[in-house]
Amino acid sequence: MGAMKAHPTGAALGAEIRGVDLSRPLDSATVARLNELWLEHEVIYFRNQTLTPAQHIGFSEGFGDVEVHVRTECCRADYPQIFVVSNIIENGKPIGAGDAGTRWHFDGCCTEKPSRGSLLYAKIVPVQDGVALGDTMFSSMTRAYDALPAGMKQRLHGMKAVNSYVKGYYRPINATKRPELTPEQMKKVPELEVPIVRRHPFTGKSCLYVNDTFTARIADVSETERNELLDYLFQHVSRPEFIYRHNWREGDLLAWDNCSTQHCAIADYPPLHRLMERTTIMGAASVSVSMVACAA
Ligand code: SIN
Numbered sequence: 001m002g003a004m005k006a007h008p009t010g011a012a013l014g015a016e017i018r019g020v021d022l023s024r025p026l027d028s029a030t031v032a033r034l035n036e037l038w039l040e041h042e043v044i045y046f047r048n049q050t051l052t053p054a055q056h057i058g059f060s061e062g063f064g065d066v067e068v069h070v071r072t073e074c075c076r077a078d079y080p081q082i083f084v085v086s087n088i089i090e091n092g093k094p095i096g097a098g099d100a101g102t103r104w105h106f107d108g109c110c111t112e113k114p115s116r117g118s119l120l121y122a123k124i125v126p127v128q129d130g131v132a133l134g135d136t137m138f139s140s141m142t143r144a145y146d147a148l149p150a151g152m153k154q155r156l157h158g159m160k161a162v163n164s165y166v167k168g169y170y171r172p173i174n175a176t177k178r179p180e181l182t183p184e185q186m187k188k189v190p191e192l193e194v195p196i197v198r199r200h201p202f203t204g205k206s207c208l209y210v211n212d213t214f215t216a217r218i219a220d221v222s223e224t225e226r227n228e229l230l231d232y233l234f235q236h237v238s239r240p241e242f243i244y245r246h247n248w249r250e251g252d253l254l255a256w257d258n259c260s261t262q263h264c265a266i267a268d269y270p271p272l273h274r275l276m277e278r279t280t281i282m283g284a285a286s287v288s289v290s291m292v293a294c295a296a
Contacts, residue, residue, distance in 0.1 A: 004020050013140040014042065016044075022046055022059045025058075038063070039257070042261045043257070048251045049121070053079040064116050064117075066281060067115065081279055083096070085265075085276040087273060099178070102264065104212045104262050107258050108258055108283065109194065111192070113284065115281060116283045116284065117255055119279045120278045124273055125248045126269035132249065136263055137246075138244045139237055139239075139242045139263070142205045145205075152232075160193045161215045161218050163192045164191050166189065171213070192287070196218070200260055
């Protein structure tokens with residue numbers, strides 16, 4: 001392998017990193033450089049990787065502790081830190097979440113310390129007539145914030161939204177029936193107030209922090225204002241100029257930042273099979289202290 005190098009996608013965010021074999025242990029200088037590149041580009045990806053679950057987890061741990069998803073029934077039995085995203089059914093039972101992420105969202109945005117990032121490894125990519133299906137779109141929330149009119153930035157300053165895992169859980173786009181959340185799961189995901197403009201815990205940049213999946217309402221405003229504002233913001237964050245669309249190849253490992261980006265999976269492939277495995281890095285910073293002081 002040659003020297004490690006970042007190749008920006010040319011879109012609003014994202015870079016391919018070449019010259020790294022993630023199945024080998026990486027020295028701390030390389031991990032630190034990858035962390036910088038990840039913060040800079042918001043999404044980074046590596047092609048042609050061959051990873052065991054332990055190597056996937058080991059690489060992820062270079063960026064923080066790896067969490068176990070609240071949907072434990074969708075996690076690997078042998079490696080519960082790996083959340084399986086797949087529409088494959090084995091012995092009458094789904095092997096993972098078949099309908100995950102088909103609306104815009106941040107992973108782990110319903111916990112007091114929201115997730116730092118996620119790392120998705122492509123094991124089976126559906127292909128039809130030579131074209132890979134099941135792309136994932138990523139939208140830059142730093143770009144989306146920067147592009148807001150000054151008056152809107154002022155208006156959002158200090159505003160809070162309420163995130164609800166339960167709201168997001170019950171509205172997958174393809175209406176697959178999900179199992180009822182158990183009382184134990186419900187206890188782990190109470191509603192949470194978050195700043196609409198969140199300061200990135202590492203870069204300090206302002207990020208728009210509302211999403212169509214989990215944002216249930218805006219705190220302390222009338223219903224009319226809430227609906228008008230959320231309609232505007234949901235439409236704004238998905239504008240094409242903020243988006244990088246990743247066309248997967250088997251062996252891709254892609255890492256996204258869960259504060260500076262949100263993502264949306266495109267379910268255009270059933271009945272073809274898709275199998276992805278995800279690790280999710282715990283956040284270190286509490287969301288309640290990440291309000292942006294002056295959003296203008
Ligand atoms: C997710 O939201 O974690 C799933 C993304 C994907 O399947 O592309």
